[in-house]
Amino acid sequence: MKELEQAGLARLRDGWISGGAAFELAPVEWKDLAAASSPDEQERRLLAIAAQALDVGLRPAAPKTLKRRPSLPVLALPVLPDRLRPSLRAALKYAADARLKTRVATLVASRGFVLHPMDWMPAASYQESPDVYAPWVDWQAGADGERKSRREHLTAETWDDFYPAARRTALVDLRRTMPALARTLIETKGATEPAEVRLALIELMRFGLGADDVPFLQSLSTDRSGKVREMAGRLLARLGERGNPAEGGSEDPIAELAAFIEEGKSGFIRRRTTYAPIKLKSPAQQARRANLFASYYFRDLASHFGKTESDFIGAWQFGVDDNADLFLVRMISVSGSDAAVACLADILVAEGGKLALLVLQLMLRLDGGRKRLLIRQILNDAQNLAALAQVEGAEAGWLEWGDLTKGKTLSALRSAVSGDNDVMKRSAEQHLETIGFLVTAAAAEKLINEVVAAGLPPASPSLGLLRLNAALAENPSQSDR
Structure with missing residues (x-):
């Protein structure tokens, strides 16, 4: 006009x-x-x-840069009933960051629901969202609607029909069920991807890792990306194969690292070999030792002393040098075999106290059973409850009421909420949020009653996740109509 x-x-x-x-x-x-x-x-x-x-x-014309978005994908689980959404919003509001909000979504998914998109959407850059949200992650990343976000099966022919998040979920499923097929897909389709995407694909090889993967991982020793070569070397080390550690340094870096470790003997009747870190004399030595632990593989270190991985772990003197303990645990977490990781986790959890917290460095390598043992150990001690929030990949909604009453956690929470120390109260409220993710619905209801009776206000925001957990006791089939 x-x-x-x-x-x-x-x-x-x-x-x-x-x-x-x-x-x-x-x-x-x-x-x-x-x-x-x-x-x-x-x-x-x-x-x-x-x-x-x-x-x-006079209606203005749409800018040429404007793109039509496809409809938001429908997820595989039903949306949380409307009657529970106020409780959900309260829990999300109390959750301080994206990680804690994702934990709320994980609890809800474990009970058979997904969140309403107006309440929560996973960010495209956050990779820890429950798998059921993969279509939404791809949609957030800008899916243009020209491809389907998910096909029934991932194959070489349908590779491009999957958006990145859905493809990652499908590859993880394949690595757990048909690892050879997944490896072939990663090998053939990943070769043309940029280094960042290629690295993410190779990292998925840790699922279902086995001897059949060795030839492919060895072939990556000539990959153009240093990070890909390093990842492949660590995966090979987990399988007991020679990897490709970082270049540079001394001619025999394992011997140099071994020089920072002192061999000794213990026991009067049955003498056994022990290994302990030597006392360092300068910051330069500390930096060099840290670099060697981070750059080389645990199997090579154990072999230098003529020990198997498990024997070396059993002979290590934990508690002599906290930094050396941490470096060793990190070294085992990235390059130790599954057996070595399991052995180390069992020893640390059995030791308890601050040593048990070192297991947090092994989270990506632990099975669900050992994670549960660690959580129970932390609850029994009740001195490091803050560490519960750092347990990555923990299952939702499994901790029974008996697990809380056996240790000192329940009495510590009662004491904190009934006292006059504001710092202790705030810490207790944060612990309640974490425990609210772990416990069963029945245990959540009992815990609410306990802390309210001890003096916590019934309307405290810290009870949000516990209340949502208790309300989610109903079966998904009972959702609103």
Whole structure:
């Protein structure tokens, strides 16, 4: 519409606003349409024409950069019933960051529901969302609707029909059920991907890792990406194969690392070999030792002393040097075999106290059973409850009421919420949020009653996840209709 016509419409609008007639101000063409009518009808017809012009004729054109988004994908689980959404929003509001909000979504998914998109959406950059949200992650990343976000099976032919998050979920499933097929897909389709994507694909080889993967991982020793070569070397080390450690340093870096470790003997009747870190003399030595632990593989270190991985772990003197303990645990977490990781986790959990917390460095390598043992150990001690929030990949909704009453946790929570120490109260409220993710619905209900009876206000936001957990006791089939 031309500027002159816009000015004419403005005069009509001003006339109506002032309460007068606008017929004489109308364009000639409009007058012809309304001339035969009564004065009131003339004004009504002019108003209808003006409204049509303003709503349609002056509607701005969409910018060329605007893209039409596909509809939000429907997920595999039903949406949380409306009656539970207020409890959900309360739990999400108390969750301080994306990781804690994702934990709320994980608990809800474990009970057979997904969140309403107006309550929570996973960020495209966050990889820890429950697998059921993979279509939403891809949608957030800008899926253009030209491909399907998920096919029934991932194959070489359907590779491009999967968006990244859905493809990752499918590859993890394949590595657990048909590892050879997944390896072939990663090998053939990943070769043309950029280094960042290639590294993410190789990292998925840790699922179902086995001897059949060795030739492919060895072939990556010539990959153009140093990070890919390093990842492949660590995976090979877990399988007991020679990897490709970081270059540089001394001619025999394992011997140099071994020089930071002292061999000794213990026991009067049955003498056994022990290994302990030597006392360092300078920050330069500390930095060099840290670099060697981070750059080389545990199997090579154990072999240097003529020991198997498990024997070396059993002979290590934990508690002599906290930094050396941490470096060794990290070394085993990235390059130790599954047996070595399991052995180390069992020893640390059995030791308890601050040594048990070192198991947090092994989270990506531990099975669900050992994670549960660690959580129970932390609850029994009740001195490091803050560590519960660092347990990555923990299952939701399994901790029974008996697990809470056996240790010191329940009494510590009661004492904290009933006391006058504000710092202890805030810490206890954070622990309640973490425990609210772990416990069963029945245990959540009992815990709410216990801490409220001890003095915590019933409306405390820290009870949000516990209340949601208790409310989720119902079966998904009972959702609102």
